[in-house]
Each structure stands twice: as C-alpha cells, then as structure tokens.
Amino acid sequence: MALPLGVALPLAFLLGSIPFGLLLVRILTGQDLRKVGSGNIGATNASRAFGEKARLPVFVLIYLLDASKGLVPTLFFLAPGSPLGARVLVGLVAILGHCFSPFLGFKGGKGVATTSGVLLALDWPAFLVGILAFFVVFGITRVVALGSLALGLGLALGIIFEDPTRAFGERLPLTSLGLFLALFLFWTHRSNLRKLLAARRA
Structure with a gap:
C-alpha cells in the first residue's frame, strides 16, 4: 500500500482508536469493560472479565489485536522506502x-500493546529488548504495570544502543519516538504508580 502521508495519518489514528478489548468483552460477555476491574480497555483488564481458563487466551488475543493497530499502519500504509x-x-x-479514541470520548488504553506493534515494525531488535525487559521485571515483581514501564525503557535503550553512532543522527526520529514513548508510558500508568506508592506506604 502506498498512501499519501496526509491520508495515512488519519487512517492510522482511526485504526488505532478501535477499542478491540471493549468490543470483544461486550460481544462475548455482555459486560462493559470500563466497569470491570480497573476500567482500562487493554488486554490485562479485559482478561479479568473471563473465567480463569479463558484469561490467558483472551489476553493474548486482545494484545495481538491492539499490537496490530500499531504494526499494520507503520509497516504497510506508506510506500516501501518512505522516510523514517x-x-x-x-x-x-x-x-x-x-x-485517545474518539469512539470513547477521547479516552482509551495505556498504549503498551500498540507501542510494541509500532516498534516491531520499525526496529525489531529494540522490540525484543523491550519484551525481554517486560518479562524480567514482571517475573520479579508480578506487577504488569512495572513490566510495561520496563518495556518502554527497554525499547528506548534498545534503539539507542543498537546503533549509538546513528542514534542521534539519521536515526533521530526513531530515537525521539523511543524516548517519548518511554515517558508517555509513565504518564499513562500514573494511576498505577500512585497505587503502588500508596501500598508501599501503608
């Protein structure tokens, strides 16, 4: 596909705004995901709407769907060889x-799965570093939010250290994205961080 950038951008935004978790939970269980658990529309909270046996398959399915919202437009909307x-x-x-889905009043998920899809399309070695960081931190803490923050930091560091000589040269757009997303994921997880800090103080 070779869309003009002016067409690719709004289409990417619309694809990204499809709330797969909310839709699947509503179709399969009749529940409003915004009233389940944390109220988040992502894969982790969506899995809480199901029984124990279904939780992992549901998590994987919704994570992959949300990741595809980042991977597909990044990989396929522009012509091959388009500028980074x-x-x-x-x-x-x-x-x-x-x-910031317009279908949800410009609210939405935390962006972890979609971020991983974008980085898989742009820089798969950095993607692998981020995924490894997630599993290491989650394996130690058993806290998904901390694993997600580690993923963001891992992506940014993976981009920079994969090619340090070009990270702030011709790869600067990618480096800037990685650093921005690492900070952005902290912002989208700010409520989780407040809860974790409150629990430590209690």
Whole structure:
C-alpha cells in the first residue's frame, strides 16, 4: 500500500482508536469493560472479565489485536522506502488513537500493546529488548504495570544502543519516538504508580 502521508495519518489514528478489548468483552460477555476491574480497555483488564481458563487466551488475543493497530499502519500504509520520520509519525499517531479514541470520548488504553506493534515494525531488535525487559521485571515483581514501564525503557535503550553512532543522527526520529514513548508510558500508568506508592506506604 502506498498512501499519501496526509491520508495515512488519519487512517492510522482511526485504526488505532478501535477499542478491540471493549468490543470483544461486550460481544462475548455482555459486560462493559470500563466497569470491570480497573476500567482500562487493554488486554490485562479485559482478561479479568473471563473465567480463569479463558484469561490467558483472551489476553493474548486482545494484545495481538491492539499490537496490530500499531504494526499494520507503520509497516504497510506508506510506500516501501518512505522516510523514517514519516513511518515514525504514522506509528505515533496510531498509538495516540489507541490512547485517545474518539469512539470513547477521547479516552482509551495505556498504549503498551500498540507501542510494541509500532516498534516491531520499525526496529525489531529494540522490540525484543523491550519484551525481554517486560518479562524480567514482571517475573520479579508480578506487577504488569512495572513490566510495561520496563518495556518502554527497554525499547528506548534498545534503539539507542543498537546503533549509538546513528542514534542521534539519521536515526533521530526513531530515537525521539523511543524516548517519548518511554515517558508517555509513565504518564499513562500514573494511576498505577500512585497505587503502588500508596501500598508501599501503608
């Protein structure tokens, strides 16, 4: 597919804004995901709407669907060989669509799965670093939010250290995206961090 950037950006935003978790939970259980658990529309909270045996398959399905919202536009909406900055912009817009969906009053998820899809399309070695960081931190803490923050930091560091000589040169758009998303994931998880800090003080 070779869409003009002016067409690819709004389409990426609209694709990113599709709330797959909310839709699947409503179709399969009749529940409003915003009234389940934490109220988040992502894979982790969506899995809480199901019984124990179904939780992992549901989590994986919704995570993959949300990741595809980042991967598909970043990888396929622009012509092959398009400038890195243009592909970065398409991926960023897809993530923002997920987090600020017009279908949900410009609210949405935390952006972890969609971020991972974008980075898989743009820089798969950095994606692997981020995923590894997630599993290491989650394995130690058993806290998904902390694993998600580690994923964001891992992606940013993976981008920089994969090619340090070009990270702030020709790969600057990608480096900027990684650093922005690492901070952005802290912002989307701010309520989780407040709860964790409150629990430690209690």
